[in-house]
Amino acid sequence: xxxxxxxxxxxxxxxxxxxxxxQGAGILLAGRDRDxxxxxxxxxxxxxxxxxxxxxxxxADASEHIALLHAAQSFANGAEINLFLxxxxxxxxxxxxxDPGLAAATIxxxxxxxxxLLQRFAPVFEAQKSGTIIAxxxxxxxxxxxxxxxxxxxxxxxxxxxxxxxxxLVRTGAxxxxxxxxxxxxxxxxxxxxxxxxxxxxxxxxxxxxxxxKKRDIVYAPFFWWGxxxxxxxxxxxxxxxxxx
Amino acid sequence: MTRWKSDRFAGWGRxxxxxxxxxxxxRQAELDAAFASAREFGATLPRGNGRSYGDxxxxxxxxxxxxxxxxxxxxxxxxxxxxxxxxxxxxxxxLTAFLPRxxxxxxxxxxxxxxxxxxxxxxxxxxxxDRAGSFGAHVEWIDLLIANGETLRCSRDxxxxxxxxxxxxxxxxxxxxxxALRLASASPFVRVKESRIDDLDEFFEEFAASxxxxxxxxxxxxxxxxxxxxxxxxxxxxxxxPDAAQRPPGLRAPKPIPFDLPGFALSAPIVRGxxxxxxxxxxxxxxxxxxxxxxFLYPLDSLADWNRLYGKRGFHQFQAVVPDGTAxxxxxxxxxxxxATGNASFxxxxxxxxxxxxxxxxFPMRGVTLALDxxxxxxxxxxxxxxxxxxxxxxxxxxxxxxxxQSAATFRATYPRLAEFESVLAEFDxxxxxxxxxxxxxxxxxxxx
Numbered sequence: 001x002x003x004x005x006x007x008x009x010x011x012x013x014x015x016x017x018x019x020x021x022x023q024g025a026g027i028l029l030a031g032r033d034r035d036x037x038x039x040x041x042x043x044x045x046x047x048x049x050x051x052x053x054x055x056x057x058x059x060a061d062a063s064e065h066i067a068l069l070h071a072a073q074s075f076a077n078g079a080e081i082n083l084f085l086x087x088x089x090x091x092x093x094x095x096x097x098x099d100p101g102l103a104a105a106t107i108x109x110x111x112x113x114x115x116x117l118l119q120r121f122a123p124v125f126e127a128q129k130s131g132t133i134i135a136x137x138x139x140x141x142x143x144x145x146x147x148x149x150x151x152x153x154x155x156x157x158x159x160x161x162x163x164x165x166x167x168x169l170v171r172t173g174a175x176x177x178x179x180x181x182x183x184x185x186x187x188x189x190x191x192x193x194x195x196x197x198x199x200x201x202x203x204x205x206x207x208x209x210x211x212x213x214k215k216r217d218i219v220y221a222p223f224f225w226w227g228x229x230x231x232x233x234x235x236x237x238x239x240x241x242x243x244x245x
Numbered sequence: 246m247t248r249w250k251s252d253r254f255a256g257w258g259r260x261x262x263x264x265x266x267x268x269x270x271x272r273q274a275e276l277d278a279a280f281a282s283a284r285e286f287g288a289t290l291p292r293g294n295g296r297s298y299g300d301x302x303x304x305x306x307x308x309x310x311x312x313x314x315x316x317x318x319x320x321x322x323x324x325x326x327x328x329x330x331x332x333x334x335x336x337x338x339x340l341t342a343f344l345p346r347x348x349x350x351x352x353x354x355x356x357x358x359x360x361x362x363x364x365x366x367x368x369x370x371x372x373x374x375d376r377a378g379s380f381g382a383h384v385e386w387i388d389l390l391i392a393n394g395e396t397l398r399c400s401r402d403x404x405x406x407x408x409x410x411x412x413x414x415x416x417x418x419x420x421x422x423x424x425a426l427r428l429a430s431a432s433p434f435v436r437v438k439e440s441r442i443d444d445l446d447e448f449f450e451e452f453a454a455s456x457x458x459x460x461x462x463x464x465x466x467x468x469x470x471x472x473x474x475x476x477x478x479x480x481x482x483x484x485x486x487p488d489a490a491q492r493p494p495g496l497r498a499p500k501p502i503p504f505d506l507p508g509f510a511l512s513a514p515i516v517r518g519x520x521x522x523x524x525x526x527x528x529x530x531x532x533x534x535x536x537x538x539x540x541f542l543y544p545l546d547s548l549a550d551w552n553r554l555y556g557k558r559g560f561h562q563f564q565a566v567v568p569d570g571t572a573x574x575x576x577x578x579x580x581x582x583x584x585a586t587g588n589a590s591f592x593x594x595x596x597x598x599x600x601x602x603x604x605x606x607x608f609p610m611r612g613v614t615l616a617l618d619x620x621x622x623x624x625x626x627x628x629x630x631x632x633x634x635x636x637x638x639x640x641x642x643x644x645x646x647x648x649x650x651q652s653a654a655t656f657r658a659t660y661p662r663l664a665e666f667e668s669v670l671a672e673f674d675x676x677x678x679x680x681x682x683x684x685x686x687x688x689x690x691x692x693x694x
Contacts, residue, residue: 008504009271009272011271011314014317016539031305033272033274035272035273035274036272036273036274037318039272039273039319039331040317042318042319042320043318043319046318046319046320046328046342047318047342048323186271187248187271187275190248190250190268190269191248191249191250191251204478
């Protein structure tokens with residue numbers, strides 16, 4: 001089997017690719033930073049005796065999606081294709097509020113690009129009648145909030161899309177995991193105030209692989225975020241709208 | 246665009262946390278950006294996993310650049326065993342990836358969480374120093390980001406002065422982007438021979454008998470034992486056991502210590518009792534057995550954050566080496582001073598070292614090294630100073646990766662190649678961009694504290 005890892009420069013994707021390779025999967029790293037991906041590829045090849053390839057890829061540019069699909073098929077060479085989608089950006093809400101262009105970019109990388117790419121790949125999964133798609137959602141998508149609502153709304157949209165895609169693919173034998181990490185210790189959150197219960201990227205990657213193996217549908221990582229988000233989702237809107245979170 | 250995080254950073258002993266900003270690049274290009282951005286904050290310093298004990302990896306009001314996310318293997322050549330890696334790779338990473346192939350780091354400090362960058366900066370040594378030397382001896386080359394923003398390949402043939410200054414240079418020469426380390430043959434298990442030692446003289450006899458033949462040697466000393474029992478402890482030697490028919494070990498998940506222990510937990514009676522039990526653990530006739538390599542090399546790693554045992558005030562770690570000629574008297578003197586204060590310390594470590602390191606500030610010399618924790622309580626200052634003077638007067642020196650206390654005068658008197666080191670810094674970092682709390686305290690960049 002192979003994993004196509006999208007947004008492969010992120011540390012969650014880096015850890016995921018390492019761990020999947022240690023389990024014997026071939027790895028196709030797709031992302032924008034070719035130099036950095038080459039380093040990640042070298043890292044994987046040094047750790048594990050698996051095929052590794054790098055593809056330049058920009059999720060925001062839908063015209064590149066078909067090329068990635070072809071690259072994945074040629075790399076897989078008949079083996080099962082699996083997909084780990086970790087591309088995304090999380091600009092500060094204040095920056096987005098000051099720049100409408102940034103709102104558009106946030107929606108494109110976190111939602112539109114993901115949907116268009118998965119639409120391209122869905123027939124591959126239908127045809128192979130197996131394989132797993134793991135897409136990174138976010139607890140931010142569970143409820144719109146003051147500090148993060150454009151990013152959160154894009155992730156909320158992605159969650160809904162993944163539910164539908166899951167229903168579409170389950171009929172064929174393929175599977176979709178919606179992984180909702182809480183705070184993760186990555187460049188995205190480095191130095192941000194107000195974080196708590198921050199998980200390591202390696203722990204999120206482990207949770208992703210476990211979810212895929214167990215064919216879980218929607219997974220919070222770490223698991224206790226399910227409880228936190230259940231509380232947050234149940235705060236009445238007339239109170240929640242006044243909260244400074 | 247580099248995002249800086251303001252936080253308190255301390256050494257593993259947690260005695261003197263420093264406020265600083267930190268960036269944590271995840272890609273090589275981000276390292277350059279962070280280093281350029283750091284200019285506005287004054288002094289800059291690389292930092293790894295924070296496993297040095299004192300103030301070596303912190304710089305008050307300065308900018309730390311963390312190497313922990315530059316943690317990738319770059320290449321491995323199976324014919325030469327040369328591993329090229331980024332500085333944030335840890336000894337645990339190497340163990341996981343290479344022990345199944347019969348290879349390990351040739352020299353390893355006492356924790357698998359130490360990074361390669363940190364081990365190079367400290368020119369770390371392990372339990373095999375007599376025969377293997379220290380870490381820097383196994384590094385073929387480094388790519389070093391220096392003060393002017395350039396990256397230089399440094400080796401014994403190329404920029405050799407910078408290479409020698411960086412080995413053991415405590416991060417003051419620049420940021421290591423990549424290094425090439427020659428791995429050594431290893432196996433997942435070692436055969437460990439343990440024997441009870443009744444006093445210090447017996448320790449020295451055991452060291453003399455095995456230091457040039459055994460692969461690993463280490464002694465654990467009961468630092469609270471006095472009088473006729475002074476220097477009692479356990480002596481261990483170990484050899485690789487390639488035929489051990491046991492399943493290769495996975496790395497153990499450490500047990501967490503979720504909170505700082507209260508002060509009385511390490512009161513003298515409790516520690517005395519612990520040391521007694523530890524000593525009696527080994528039968529009088531000695532014993533030998535098979536142990537997983539990681540358990541042997543990293544016994545303390547089975548407790549995550551064990552530094553919390555010492556509570557909020559933290560602890561000093563004292564480690565000095567004294568040359569063979571004066572070792573017996575000096576170590577006795579040190580142990581007497583420690584036992585007299587009763588400043589409770591868990592087992593102290595006694596080891597032999599084989600010779601000088603390759604770095605200008607390398608710690609090792611042929612002799613005997615004593616390392617122990619000293620809780621940061623009243624009287625610790627006086628004890629540390631008295632130990633420092635014993636080491637100095639015996640012709641020894643104090644390990645910078647452990648040090649939190651020695652005086653600039655002792656440091657200058659005991660590191661004979663310091664002037665050479667300072668002239669390399671003057672040439673490659675004339676603006677003094679790289680500094681640490683340690684370099685300030687010891688006056689390495691000409692500003693004695």
